[in-house]
Each structure stands twice: as C-alpha cells, then as structure tokens.
Amino acid sequence: MKFTGTDQYVATEDLKVAVNAAATLRRPLLIKGEPGTGKTVLANEVAEAFGMELIEWHIKSTTKAQQGLYEYDAVSRLRDSQLGDEKVKDIKNYIKKGKLWEAFERDKTPVLLIDEIDKADIEFPNDLLLELDRMEFHVYETGETIKAKNRPIVIITSNNEKELPDAFLRRCFFHFIKFPEPETMKDIIQVHYPDIQQALVKEALGVFFDLREVPGLKKKPSTSELLDWLKLLMAEELPLEVLKSKDPNKLIPPLHGALLKNEQDVHLFERLAFMNRRQNG
Amino acid sequence: MFVKFFYALKESGLPVSIKEYLTLMEALKAGCSNYSVDDFYYLSRSVFVKDETKLDKFDRVFGKTFEGIEFIADDETAEIPEEWLKKMAELYLTPEEMEEIQSLGDWDEIMETLKKRLEEQEKRHQGGNKWIGTAGKSPFGAYGYNPEGVRIGQKEGRHGRAFKVWDKREYKNLDDSVELGTRNIKVALKKLRQFARQGEASELDLDGTIRSTAHNGFLDIKMVPERHNAVKVLIFFDVGGSMDPYIKLCEELFSAARTEFKHLEFFYFHNCLYERVWKDNVRRHNETTPTMDVLHKYPHDYKIIFVGDASMSPYEITYPGGSVEHWNEEAGDVWMKRVTNIYQKAVWLNPVPEEHWQYSQSIQLLKELMDNRMYPLNLGGIDQAVKALR
Structure with a gap:
C-alpha cells in the first residue's frame, strides 16, 4: 500500500513519504501550508488512492472535541419521558455518534479528515490526545468503551491561526506543503486541464508568478486561484495576445478578479501598474 | 548513529522528544524509508519538525550530522543584514576613508576599520549618555547606534540630552506568528477572561428549566446563550x-x-x-x-x-x-x-x-x-x- 499521487493530484516526493509513513504507522498526519495549496484535497486523494471511504470532520470555532466522539441529547429524552415514549427506556437512543466514532466502527479502514483544526478553541487538540493516540474512548452514559476496529488514517489540516500544543504535535507526522515550483505547477495544470494550450500556460504562469512577487499583497494568489483563473481564461477564449501584450496600458491581467481576492490588493496592484506606466511613458 | 542525530537536533534547540525518536524507529522498522537517504531525510523531517519555521534549522542539523558539514551558522550573527553594516560604515567613516578602503577593494577591511572606529566611539561615549540605549543588550545598542535607522545630522536637541531624529526610520512590524513560548x-x-452570556440562546439552561417546569407543571425548556470571553x-x-x-x-x-x-x-x-x-x-x-x-x-x-x-x-x-x-x-x-x-x-x-x-x-x-x-x-x-x- 503506497501513496504515489493520483491522476488528479500531483504529490511531491516528500509529501509521499510523509503520507506513507503516517498510513503505515497509523499516526495522524498534520498538514500545513499556504491557503489554496491543496491541503484538504489531499485527504480526498489519499482516500481515493487507497480505495477507502473518506469521513470529513470540518472544524468551526464552536466545535468541541466531545462532538467528534458523541453527543448525548438530554433535551429530547426529557421531552420523550413527558410524552411517555417507549424509546426513553434505552439511553442509547439519545446518543448521537460523532465523526470519530463513525470512523472507529467502520469494518474497512477509512480516512478521517479533521479539517482546519486551528479554528477551534486552543484546548481542542488536547482533548483529543488520548482518542487519537489509542484510537479508543469511553462513553460515560452507557459505560461502554469504543475501540477502533481498524485504526483510521487521520489527516489533519491547519492554517496556522492558532498554535497547536506540543503534546499533540509529538503524536503527529508533519508536512508543510510548500508553494509549488513553476515546474511542479505546470504538472498540476496538466493534471487539471489536459487539453489546455501550452502557450496559454506559459504566458499565464508568467503573469501569475509575477503577480506573486508584487510586494505587500494581503493574499497572494495560490494554486487554487490559478486553476480558477485558467478555467476562466479558457472559457472566455481570450486571444493569447492579451496575456502576451506588454502594453503598459493593459498591465492589469484580464479577469484579475479570480486572482486577487480583496479590494485593497486590487487597488494596490492598480496603483503599481499606474506608476509603472508613468515611468515607461 | 541516529542517537547522535537526535542529540544534535536537541542541542540545536529543536523541540524534539523521545516519543518522536521512537516513532522514527518504528517507521524505519516498518520500512517506510526504503533505505535511501532522501527518503530517510523526508521521513525524519516529518517526524521531528512540527513547525515550518524550524525546517531550515532541521536541514542544517541534518546536513551536519550526515555529511560532515561542520558549519551551523549561529542565528545571532547571521541575522545582521549587510545593509546595516554598510550604513554603519557610511556613518562612522568619512567619505575619504571609505574611498580609500574601497580602492583597496576589500569589504573585510572596511569592516575591520569600522570595528576600530566603533571601539573608539565606545570609549568616547562612556559618559553614560541616556540615548545610547540599554547598554550592551544588542550588538549595536552599546555604541549608541540604532541598527535599523541612521541618525544623520546629530544636532544637539533643545534640551541637551535627546537628539531630534528626523530621518525616516523603518521598524519591524510585530510578527504575531511566533509560535514558541x-x-x-x-x-x-x-x-x-470574563465570561458573559451574549447572543443567540443555544445552550440548555438546566436550572432555569427545572425551576420553570416545577412552577408550570409541564416541561418548559429554557435556553441561554453560550458563554463567551467578553x-x-x-x-x-x-x-x-x-x-x-x-x-x-x-x-x-x-x-x-x-x-x-x-x-x-x-x-x-x-x-x-x-x-x-x-x-x-x-x-x-x-x-x-x-x-x-x-x-x-x-x-x-x-x-x-x-x-x-x-x-x-x-x-x-x-x-x-x-x-x-x-x-x-x-x-x-x-x-x-x-x-x-x-x-x-x-x-x-x-x-x-x-x-x-x-x-x-x-x-x-x-x-x-x-x-x-x-x-x-x-x-x-x-x-x-x-x-x-x-
């Protein structure tokens, strides 16, 4: 069982090693990287490559660790007891399974994605230490212990908004997805748009990497933005000359809305383009 | 051999622990690295480094341990950009001196002269002028020199002690992505923290529910907003x-x-x-x-x-x-x-x-x-x- 990337996903050598190590030892794999470099997609692709089911757990600021295990719905039990429902006699009817529990009881090894773990409270990762380490937890209401039938492959993504506790980090493999080199980027585009014109790719990549160099951008465009932009360029069937033109009057790339996502960046870019034009003129 | 590597990592200040070392051993045993150096590098990196800012340091330690490269640059000395030194040279050497040295064409020599000049400077300033800064805390502070800005035209200020600094100075924005510590x-x-209940009522208020249920004789569920740090x-x-x-x-x-x-x-x-x-x-x-x-x-x-x-x-x-x-x-x-x-x-x-x-x-x-x-x-x-x- 080796992960070698898929026909939808270009994996670098170091990423493959990290994924394989995590999959072999069944330890969580923590993935960090610039937004839009394919952190979340990785879990999809790993699941597909190994032919496993993907269970996704998206974390929000209000998510509690307990919700991943199970939730006990006391309110509806209380209500049922008033109405004299038969269900009320068995507490199990009111225990809702969480994503982790789901992953633990699968007959075949699943891939569990814990997406954007840094969004939650700082205690969140600590609350999952034991559960992820031993892959088991205790349900107090029924007194049973849930143990993973097959240790799932756990992939955790983080955007670095909060620091993760050391004890948690020690139990993970870690991989930082670097921003792809122009060469890798070409492969990635090839994988997504097999019939794209090579000339368009070349020009677009030129514009794209230039744009990333612009100092002071709030959000540098990343791979996912580039792919969206290319899709637009192809859909609009713009003539290649528009990208090629070094005409200072048209310094802002066509359909730049796909690349620059906030108005300050667009302003900044327009200003720079304007200054540039004045220098040249 | 790997133990040596582990201690080298530990010494360089990377937060590594025995748990991670054992994980590496386990992974090697399971055949994750295929016995190639590249794979071993990727594997040990993903085991030991948990923070992208530490990647560089890890690379240096790895290089030193497995290739015998002896040089691990000390962060403190490596961080002084050449720009500062150049500015400093401009500051403390007269244009004639600069020209003379530059005609010799050796940067090291410029630095040497600068060092001597700074030593003199230090002696001269031992009167304890306040603006010098926090005596010896930074490599430059002791000489009354601000590493990120140049004080030109040091006309004595109106109150005799402080100097007006008109030059534009750039400061580092505080980086809030520091992780360690x-x-x-x-x-x-x-x-x-001050907890307060504000916003949408989304939590069961147990006390309130019991009270109002007892009061009304039917189940009356009360909700309260969640507690937030206000x-x-x-x-x-x-x-x-x-x-x-x-x-x-x-x-x-x-x-x-x-x-x-x-x-x-x-x-x-x-x-x-x-x-x-x-x-x-x-x-x-x-x-x-x-x-x-x-x-x-x-x-x-x-x-x-x-x-x-x-x-x-x-x-x-x-x-x-x-x-x-x-x-x-x-x-x-x-x-x-x-x-x-x-x-x-x-x-x-x-x-x-x-x-x-x-x-x-x-x-x-x-x-x-x-x-x-x-x-x-x-x-x-x-x-x-x-x-x-x-």
Whole structure:
C-alpha cells in the first residue's frame, strides 16, 4: 500500500513519504501550508488512492472535541419521558455518534479528515490526545468503551491561526506543503486541464508568478486561484495576445478578479501598474 | 548513529522528544524509508519538525550530522543584514576613508576599520549618555547606534540630552506568528477572561428549566446563550530604538494576546504616548490615528496594556516638544493622564528587568503616572498585571 499521487493530484516526493509513513504507522498526519495549496484535497486523494471511504470532520470555532466522539441529547429524552415514549427506556437512543466514532466502527479502514483544526478553541487538540493516540474512548452514559476496529488514517489540516500544543504535535507526522515550483505547477495544470494550450500556460504562469512577487499583497494568489483563473481564461477564449501584450496600458491581467481576492490588493496592484506606466511613458 | 542525530537536533534547540525518536524507529522498522537517504531525510523531517519555521534549522542539523558539514551558522550573527553594516560604515567613516578602503577593494577591511572606529566611539561615549540605549543588550545598542535607522545630522536637541531624529526610520512590524513560548503567556492571559452570556440562546439552561417546569407543571425548556470571553483589550506597543532587543518578547506577547482575546485592538507608539498612534509601522509616517479618536472610540470598559521599556529622556515625558521624532504640542504625561482617567484598568508592561528600574528617571516617572501599575514583561509580571486588570 503506497501513496504515489493520483491522476488528479500531483504529490511531491516528500509529501509521499510523509503520507506513507503516517498510513503505515497509523499516526495522524498534520498538514500545513499556504491557503489554496491543496491541503484538504489531499485527504480526498489519499482516500481515493487507497480505495477507502473518506469521513470529513470540518472544524468551526464552536466545535468541541466531545462532538467528534458523541453527543448525548438530554433535551429530547426529557421531552420523550413527558410524552411517555417507549424509546426513553434505552439511553442509547439519545446518543448521537460523532465523526470519530463513525470512523472507529467502520469494518474497512477509512480516512478521517479533521479539517482546519486551528479554528477551534486552543484546548481542542488536547482533548483529543488520548482518542487519537489509542484510537479508543469511553462513553460515560452507557459505560461502554469504543475501540477502533481498524485504526483510521487521520489527516489533519491547519492554517496556522492558532498554535497547536506540543503534546499533540509529538503524536503527529508533519508536512508543510510548500508553494509549488513553476515546474511542479505546470504538472498540476496538466493534471487539471489536459487539453489546455501550452502557450496559454506559459504566458499565464508568467503573469501569475509575477503577480506573486508584487510586494505587500494581503493574499497572494495560490494554486487554487490559478486553476480558477485558467478555467476562466479558457472559457472566455481570450486571444493569447492579451496575456502576451506588454502594453503598459493593459498591465492589469484580464479577469484579475479570480486572482486577487480583496479590494485593497486590487487597488494596490492598480496603483503599481499606474506608476509603472508613468515611468515607461 | 541516529542517537547522535537526535542529540544534535536537541542541542540545536529543536523541540524534539523521545516519543518522536521512537516513532522514527518504528517507521524505519516498518520500512517506510526504503533505505535511501532522501527518503530517510523526508521521513525524519516529518517526524521531528512540527513547525515550518524550524525546517531550515532541521536541514542544517541534518546536513551536519550526515555529511560532515561542520558549519551551523549561529542565528545571532547571521541575522545582521549587510545593509546595516554598510550604513554603519557610511556613518562612522568619512567619505575619504571609505574611498580609500574601497580602492583597496576589500569589504573585510572596511569592516575591520569600522570595528576600530566603533571601539573608539565606545570609549568616547562612556559618559553614560541616556540615548545610547540599554547598554550592551544588542550588538549595536552599546555604541549608541540604532541598527535599523541612521541618525544623520546629530544636532544637539533643545534640551541637551535627546537628539531630534528626523530621518525616516523603518521598524519591524510585530510578527504575531511566533509560535514558541506563547503558550505559557496564553495561560497567564487566560485569567483575564470574563465570561458573559451574549447572543443567540443555544445552550440548555438546566436550572432555569427545572425551576420553570416545577412552577408550570409541564416541561418548559429554557435556553441561554453560550458563554463567551467578553473581555476587551487595547494594547499600545512601543516600537523602535531601544525596544529592538525586546522584539521577540513583544512578538510572543502579541501572538498570545491575539489568539486569546476576541476583542483586541492594538496601536504602536514611540517612546511615550503622544497625540498620534499608528497601526502599521511601514506606513507610520502617512497613516496615523489621532490618539483622541482612539480614546473616543473605545469605551471605558476596555482594558489598557502599554508595552514599552519607558527608557528615554525625562523631557520626552514632561515637556511639550520633548518627542525625539516630531513637535508635540502637549507633553507625554498629559496624554498618559488622559488615558488613565478614562480607563480605570490600565497597566504598563516593561521588558527592562525590574532591578534596573530605580536607576532610570523616565521609568520612575511613567510608573508614577500609571499609579505604580508597571510590571516586568515576564510570566510573573503578566500574572500580576492580569490581577491588576481584573
């Protein structure tokens, strides 16, 4: 069982090693990287490559660790007891399974994605230490212990908004997805748009990497933005000359809305383009 | 062999533990690395490094251990950009000297001359001029030299001690992505939490439900909003000049505070609070906020934290026009009093060790202005400060 990337996903050598190590030892794999470099997609692709089911757990600021295990719905039990429902006699009817529990009881090894773990409270990762380490937890209401039938492959993504506790980090493999080199980027585009014109790719990549160099951008465009932009360029069937033109009057790339996502960046870019034009003129 | 590698990592300051070492052994045993050096490198990297800022250090240690490359650059010396040195050379050497040395064409020689010049400079300044900074804390501070800016035209200021600095100076923005060591600070800041129930009612109020059920005779479910940390904090950071040695410490505090408080606002100032503050150090000369606006905007229940070394000429606090950077119509103490009058909960965190405070007039002055609520910027100090803020 080796992960070698898929026909939808270009994996670098170091990423493959990290994924394989995590999959072999069944330890969580923590993935960090610039937004839009394919952190979340990785879990999809790993699941597909190994032919496993993907269970996704998206974390929000209000998510509690307990919700991943199970939730006990006391309110509806209380209500049922008033109405004299038969269900009320068995507490199990009111225990809702969480994503982790789901992953633990699968007959075949699943891939569990814990997406954007840094969004939650700082205690969140600590609350999952034991559960992820031993892959088991205790349900107090029924007194049973849930143990993973097959240790799932756990992939955790983080955007670095909060620091993760050391004890948690020690139990993970870690991989930082670097921003792809122009060469890798070409492969990635090839994988997504097999019939794209090579000339368009070349020009677009030129514009794209230039744009990333612009100092002071709030959000540098990343791979996912580039792919969206290319899709637009192809859909609009713009003539290649528009990208090629070094005409200072048209310094802002066509359909730049796909690349620059906030108005300050667009302003900044327009200003720079304007200054540039004045220098040249 | 791997044990040696492990200890080399540990020595270089990477936070590695035995748990990770065992994981590596386990992974090797399971055949994850295919016996190739590249794979082993990737594997050990993903086991030992948990933070992308440490990747570089790891690479250097790996290189040293497995290739016999002897050089692991010391961070402290490596971080001084050539720019500074060049500026320094320009500053301390006359143009003729520069030309002479440059005609010899050797950069090392320029540095050598510069070093000698600086040694002389140090002797000359041993009168204990205040503006020199925190004696010997930074490699340049001791020489009265600010590494990030050049003081040109050192005309003596109107009060004899401070110098007007008109040159534009750029300061580092505090980086809130510092990871190491912030957790301790966070735990200390946590005590400042004030829980309040606001917003949508989404939690079962057990007591309320029982009470109203008993009262009404039918099940009457009551909900309450979830508890949130409602504390509001306004931080003023001193930047530049004598604060340079403390940048790391301030970054850690900033990083911790930023994740701990939902309502957190911050502004920068230089040395003492005057009529203007700013949010971005790069554009500080163009984009400033009047301090009056800040005082009007944030209600009195905000908690104020000043972070600064409070080390300056006393004139900068007590006299109008005392600022080293601009002409201030009103003295610094007027502004400090305004702040403390509006906000009852205010503290000053000072990175200068507490033992040294009594020797500095300006620290004493500001401490008085803050009603003694000045605390050292370390864990103990933050603890005390949090108590004062509650």
